[in-house]
């Protein structure tokens with residue numbers, strides 16, 4: 001295993017838009033970092049790279065790749081870790097299958113994803129793919145809690161140039177529908193473990209037959225262990241009622257889940273929504289669908305593709321059309337292509353989709369291509385009330401005003417696979433009616449639920465040390481930014497009750513003098529924060545893992561238009577630094593645009609902020625004064641970048657991602673040339689600053705000249721490095737200037 005040098009920054013190769021942006025930005029970063037003796041190393045943690053790393057025996061020497069994720073996971077536990085992590089695909093099954101197909105077509109002899117594995121080989125392949133799917137990277141690398149906020153420069157920019165916000169009508173019919181009973185929230189049970197132990201998860205059938213589903217759940221003293229389940233019969237009734245309600249209220253029907261991060265439970269819930277919308281189809285054609293390997297959990301798109309070759313394919317398609325015609329109007333992902341909310345489980349991810357709706361007057365897109373009010377179905381009630389509160393607030397008080405509104409930064413608990421992040425290998429569909437138990441090693445039943453076959457049961461664990469670290473991070477952040485902090489915890493929830501006890505125990509370990517720190521249930525905390533936000537006041541949200549995810553898209557999207565502009569730091573518990581770029585995802589739509597018209601709308605501000613934080617961390621941990629100068633000058637350059645509004649424009653003809661990188665490089669070189677702390681460094685950059693400044697027009701012309709034509713990058717999930725490099729670096733003048741840097 002390669003171990004990173006301590007004066008190295010690891011930059012991750014990921015997927016989709018951030019990967020493409022990397023081809024343009026990384027050469028700039030490498031050139032500048034080299035002047036401070038900082039090596040920038042890359043590691044491939046893309047979906048394709050992770051897949052290939054699973055099957056070394058099936059690949060040729062040239063094709064084989066290292067397991068970079070395992071390497072970085074180990075590094076994240078070391079004090080020298082300094083990792084810049086770009087968003088990666090947390091793959092749904094349809095995305096995983098598409099990536100496998102692409103790799104096979106490129107000549108990689110990897111197995112198909114086995115839908116129902118029976119042979120030993122198939123079982124092994126399935127286990128390998130299960131490791132790769134869903135949120136497989138973040139829980140491994142995030143060995144610390146999360147600190148996400150909009151930097152002051154970004155907030156000021158949004159105040160000066162407010163983004164578009166759709167007006168809200170007091171007549172809006174948009175609402176959230178949630179179960180409120182028989183769901184994860186209401187069935188939750190939680191215990192705090194007294195001693196280190198190894199727990200097991202056991203299903204006890206009605207006739208007493210015991211099946212051990214998992215027997216290696218290691219827990220430490222003080223660890224919070226929870227379990228809960230979604231009653232599937234109640235879920236089905238609920239979904240059927242909401243479909244009728246949406247029709248009745250004449251609003252769009254939409255389902256919002258996190259089928260990627262909650263990679264085991266949420267695709268199943270999504271599948272129930274698909275079945276609820278097409279109530280007879282899945283019964284009538286059950287055999288043919290099984291034969292074709294179609295699972296409702298994969299969505300309508302997979303079903304329609306399979307229908308092309310099924311004996312009764314035409315009838316299946318007709319049944320789909322009929323149900324869509326007769327049911328409520330469906331919220332659309334892409335009305336021009338007929339892609340509905342139920343097509344692909346990863347298309348409507350709650351954290352990004354709900355704020356996008358709130359920002360757009362509470363509307364989603366209907367099948368007719370027009371915006372309309374929607375019923376946002378969020379089955380589990382744990383956090384649904386947050387969105388309902390925001391919607392009610394907008395209905396009562398109108399849209400938020402980015403030019404005056406305050407901010408809600410987040411301190412999120414996620415270290416050591418805290419809470420739902422750790423549930424993936426502890427989520428099961430109950431194999432039969434009976435009980436699900438969490439047992440201590442001496443057989444004591446710690447938690448028990450009576451379940452029916454198919455109920456979605458899951459357990460999570462949250463270690464004590466991360467909780468303590470999270471409380472400290474919250475207090476430190478409240479102090480550093482002189483802002484009230486609210487722990488979003490609900491005393492009526494079993495898990496939250498245990499967390500409240502710990503928060504109350506650990507808070508007094510800190511100097512709280514003059515700080516405002518409160519504990520409120522999520523909906524109440526939302527109302528409190530919104531009341532303040534409208535007055536221009538800031539309120540830190542201190543939350544568990546899922547709300548960390550939700551809030552760090554919700555508030556940034558309302559406040560600054562996108563979560564791409566967030567500063568997103570994970571102080572690793574062992575002293576290293578993980579610097580995430582923005583708080584959003586990998587923007588699949590942007591890749592399509594690049595391929596169709598050679599235009600990449602990806603905004604790399606998140607990368608700029610992460611890079612400055614990473615240089616600063618390196619400067620402090622390795623006593624590298626030049627790295628500190630790189631950090632400070634980059635911060636100033638990013639400020640100028642914002643002032644001059646050099647983010648990608650939305651339309652062809654303006655600068656895109658590549659042009660924005662050029663401007664960053666130019667402002668950064670100018671700052672480096674101007675600084676007086678290190679004359680040699682200033683000297684080294686003066687030539688570059690001069691070249692970039694005097695060639696601004698030429699370089700922008702070279703970069704913009706390529707726009708409008710389709711391009712080939714040699715693959716979607718595994719593009720050719722050579723082709724992507726060529727596409728993303730079309731300015732010979734800029735390339736030459738970078739090649740000429742010598743410190």
Ligand SMILES: NC(=O)C1=CN([C@@H]2O[C@H](COP(=O)(O)OP(=O)(O)OC[C@H]3O[C@@H](n4cnc5c(N)ncnc54)[C@H](OP(=O)(O)O)[C@@H]3O)[C@@H](O)[C@H]2O)C=CC1
Nearest residue numbers: 087088089090260349352564584585586587589601602603
């Ligand atoms: N940290 C991580 O690794 C994360 C990974 N993901 C993964 O990302 C994929 C897509 O998820 P999805 O929920 O669609 O969310 P995304 O954040 O990828 O996309 C939602 C929309 O946000 C806008 N956006 C986000 N980031 C940027 C940026 N840097 N520059 C410009 N616009 C941006 C775009 O809106 P518009 O086009 O309207 O401008 C985009 O279409 C999934 O595979 C998911 O698993 C998601 C979240 C975090």
Ligand SMILES: O=C(O)CCC(=O)C(=O)O
Nearest residue numbers: 090135138260261549583
């Ligand atoms: O881990 C994931 O799948 C998504 C993470 C995410 O959306 C976030 O961290 O904001």
Ligand SMILES: [Mg+2]
Nearest residue numbers: 351549553583
């Ligand atoms: Mg998120």
